[in-house]
Amino acid sequence: MRDTPTDGFSNLRELTRVALPLMLSAGTQSLMNAADRIILAGCSEDALAAVTPASMLHWTIVCVPMGTVLYANTFISQFDGAGQKDRMLSSFWQAVWLAIVSGFLLWMFLPFTRMFLPLSGHSPNVVELEAQYFNILCAGAPIHMLGTALSCFFSGRRRSTVVMLNSMAAVVVNGIVAYILTYGAGPIPAMGIRGAAIGTVVARCVELAVYIVCILHESRRDVLPLWSMCAVDRGLLKQFLRYGVPSGLHYFVDISGFTMFLLIVGNLNNQALAATNIAFSINGLIFVPLLGFGTAIQTVVGHHIGAGHIDAARATTRNAAIMGGLWTGATGVILVLFPEWLLLPFFLLANPETIGGADIASLVKTAAYLLNFVAAYSVFDAMSVVFSSALRAAGDTLFPMVITLLSSWLIMVVPALIIIQSDHASVLALWLTCTVHISFSGTCMLLRYLSGRWQNIHLTEEAVT
Numbered sequence: 001m002r003d004t005p006t007d008g009f010s011n012l013r014e015l016t017r018v019a020l021p022l023m024l025s026a027g028t029q030s031l032m033n034a035a036d037r038i039i040l041a042g043c044s045e046d047a048l049a050a051v052t053p054a055s056m057l058h059w060t061i062v063c064v065p066m067g068t069v070l071y072a073n074t075f076i077s078q079f080d081g082a083g084q085k086d087r088m089l090s091s092f093w094q095a096v097w098l099a100i101v102s103g104f105l106l107w108m109f110l111p112f113t114r115m116f117l118p119l120s121g122h123s124p125n126v127v128e129l130e131a132q133y134f135n136i137l138c139a140g141a142p143i144h145m146l147g148t149a150l151s152c153f154f155s156g157r158r159r160s161t162v163v164m165l166n167s168m169a170a171v172v173v174n175g176i177v178a179y180i181l182t183y184g185a186g187p188i189p190a191m192g193i194r195g196a197a198i199g200t201v202v203a204r205c206v207e208l209a210v211y212i213v214c215i216l217h218e219s220r221r222d223v224l225p226l227w228s229m230c231a232v233d234r235g236l237l238k239q240f241l242r243y244g245v246p247s248g249l250h251y252f253v254d255i256s257g258f259t260m261f262l263l264i265v266g267n268l269n270n271q272a273l274a275a276t277n278i279a280f281s282i283n284g285l286i287f288v289p290l291l292g293f294g295t296a297i298q299t300v301v302g303h304h305i306g307a308g309h310i311d312a313a314r315a316t317t318r319n320a321a322i323m324g325g326l327w328t329g330a331t332g333v334i335l336v337l338f339p340e341w342l343l344l345p346f347f348l349l350a351n352p353e354t355i356g357g358a359d360i361a362s363l364v365k366t367a368a369y370l371l372n373f374v375a376a377y378s379v380f381d382a383m384s385v386v387f388s389s390a391l392r393a394a395g396d397t398l399f400p401m402v403i404t405l406l407s408s409w410l411i412m413v414v415p416a417l418i419i420i421q422s423d424h425a426s427v428l429a430l431w432l433t434c435t436v437h438i439s440f441s442g443t444c445m446l447l448r449y450l451s452g453r454w455q456n457i458h459l460t461e462e463a464v465t
Contacts (some may be wrong), residue, residue, distance in 0.1 A: 011315045019296035019323070021164035022155060026292025028167040032174045032203065034281045034345075036196040039182050041346055047193050049270045050129035052277035053120070056259040057130070058137040061109055062144070063255050065102035067248030068241065069095050069149050070295070074393055075240060076156025077299045078459060081306030087236070089229040092153050094237045096230075099149035103142030110138055120263045123270065133197045140201035143208055150211035155295055158303065166210045174203035243459060246397035250388070250404055257408030257437075264416045265430055272427040275363050278346050279370035286331045286378055287385075293324065294389035301393035310455060317390040317449065324382030332375035339368035370431055377435045380442030387445035394454035403444045412437035 033055060040047040072095035079088035113131045120127065154162040178199025184190035191198070219226040262280075266273040297320045304312040335342065343364050388400040415433045419425050448454075 011312060012319045015296065015300055015316050015319050015323070018158045018160050018300055019293050019320075021160035022292035022296045023289040024292070025160070025164040025167035026288045026290075026295070028171040029284075029288050031171045031285075032200060033284060035171070035175045036178060036200070037277065037281050038345055039179055039196055040193060043182065043192055045270055045274060046123070046125045047129055048277065049122070049266070049274045050126045050193065051133055051196070052280060053122070053259070053262050053266065053273075054130040054133035055137070056255060056262055057117075058134050060252065060256045060259045061138070062106060062141055063251035064245070064248040065098070065106070066145060066148055067251040068244035069099045069102070069145060069248075070152065071240065071244035071247045071392070071397070072149065072152040073156040073295060073299050074243070074302045074395070074459070075236075076152055077158070077302035077393070078306030080157050081303035082308075086225065086229055088157075089224065089226060090231075090233050090236055091240070092149075092156070093230045094233060094240050095149040095152055096146070097232060098237075098240070099145040100142065103145035106138060106141040106145075110135055113138075121267045122263075122273075126266075126270065129193045132194050136194060136197035136201060140204055143201065143204045147204055147208040147211060150208065150215060153211075153215055156299060158299055160296065160299075162214055166207055166214075169210065170203040170207040173206050174199045177202045239459075243395050243397050246401045247392055250392075250397065250401040253401060253405040254408055257404075257413055258434075260409075260413045261416055261430070261434060264413070264420050265427060267420055268425060268427060268430075271362060271366065275366035275370060276427065276431075278343065278363070278367045279374060281346070282335070282342055282371060283374045283378075286328065286374070287381055290324065290327070290382055290385045293320070293327075294385040296320075297386060297389040298393040301390050305394055305459075313390070313393070317386065320386045320390070321383070324386045325379060328378035328382040332378050335371045335375040335378075339371045340364060342371070343367055366427065369428065373431045373435050377438040380439040383442035384438065384445045387442075387449040390449055391445070391454050395457040395459035396448070396454040399448050400445060403448075404441055407437050407441045407444070411440055 033052075036051055036055075037048060040051050072091055075091035075094075076088050079085075079091060113135055114127075117127045117130050117134075118124075120130075122130070151163050151166075154160065176199075178196045180188060181191045181195025181198050182193070183195075215226070218224070258280075262273070262276065265276045297316065300316050301313045304310070304316065391397070391400055412433045416430050419429050419433070
């Protein structure tokens with residue numbers, strides 16, 4: 001079929017062309033998260049301690065529907081590879097309707113925020129700031145969900161540059177608006193952590209508006225029957241949910257495990273939590289681009305599977321594994337050799353002499369040590385992303401979810417709970433459980449891929465019948 005690489009170099013070039021924009025696009029999410037932490041470092045230690053748990057709690061409740069919506073990439077890419085444009089557009093619309101409904105359903109979490117956050121054991125001031133940040137992000141969930149669905153129109157068809165440019169525009173909007181609203185400017189009062197959250201929602205609104213304009217323009221230019229395929233297709237939606245929900249649950253069990261891990265760390269002290277937040281933020285600059293890389297793998301591998309080219313799908317996965325190893329290996333060396341340089345941006349706005357300000361010297365020392373753990377497990381993180389993405393591209397979505405569930409809770413969360421209740425609890429011991437979990441998960445994804453069972457799944461054929 002058309003657009004199929006005929007040699008290893010062409011396959012690598014195709015993967016790179018799709019992956020780089022998506023990696024940069026996913027990286028903008030890390031930049032938005034890091035920007036909020038950098039901005040809030042100048043407010044107080046409580047604000048810095050609160051932002052990551054609140055952000056991760058938000059991702060915990062949004063990731064199942066979002067992961068399900070994102071699975072539209074697989075359906076769109078496989079139908080695109082098979083040359084079935086009508087089914088491709090219908091898959092896109094199922095994602096749109098699912099995003100709208102699930103986005104508004106997420107509002108039901110709003111009344112319970114201040115009821116459950118105190119269970120974390122964090123100080124009352126931190127809990128209140130966590131609630132403020134979470135509630136604003138949750139209120140903007142419908143906008144975020146719909147924007148995610150619309151992005152699949154481009155990423156699923158390997159038009160990843162559009163996604164990248166729009167995401168970059170959003171991160172600029174977020175940085176400007178969040179800074180102004182956090183510290184105030186002219187008649188605009190200082191809103192603190194609420195201002196950072198509002199800046200994120202405003203950026204999502206801009207991102208959504210741009211996607212709408214681009215989709216309308218492209219559908220007219222390419223004469224795509226966009227509106228004629230907007231009906232709910234129950235058969236396709238059923239298949240979408242069958243494969244997409246386990247994919248969404250994969251994100252949930254992973255993120256919920258790390259959210260629980262953060263809550264456990266917070267029971268040591270605020271400084272341990274703040275150092276962990278910063279280390280995870282830097283880790284995000286490495287890992288979140290890998291999520292964009294995973295989306296590219298899922299798209300390209302899915303396209304080749306839909307076109308019936310299994311050899312090309314295998315070549316794509318092999319090249320992706322090499323690229324992922326090089327990325328995490330290089331960044332790991334930087335983490336070990338230059339930790340203070342990487343930590344510097346997080347304290348540009350912080351004043352250690354300000355009442356309630358973070359103890360910079362102690363935070364830097366602890367966070368720098370934690371970056372060694374990040375360097376150690378990042379290669380396994382890449383393995384997990386690459387091979388689980390290839391599995392999901394074929395429709396093997398249940399296995400990655402089950403392995404992530406068992407590993408994150410039995411290897412990381414439960415041992416961390418035991419450690420925190422002991423007399424020798426330390427942030428380093430807690431981070432060891434995290435490292436073992438990620439290493440085990442990455443190894444399991446590799447072994448599942450090598451088993452070849454993913455080649456026996458026929459996702460688009462089932463969706464048509």
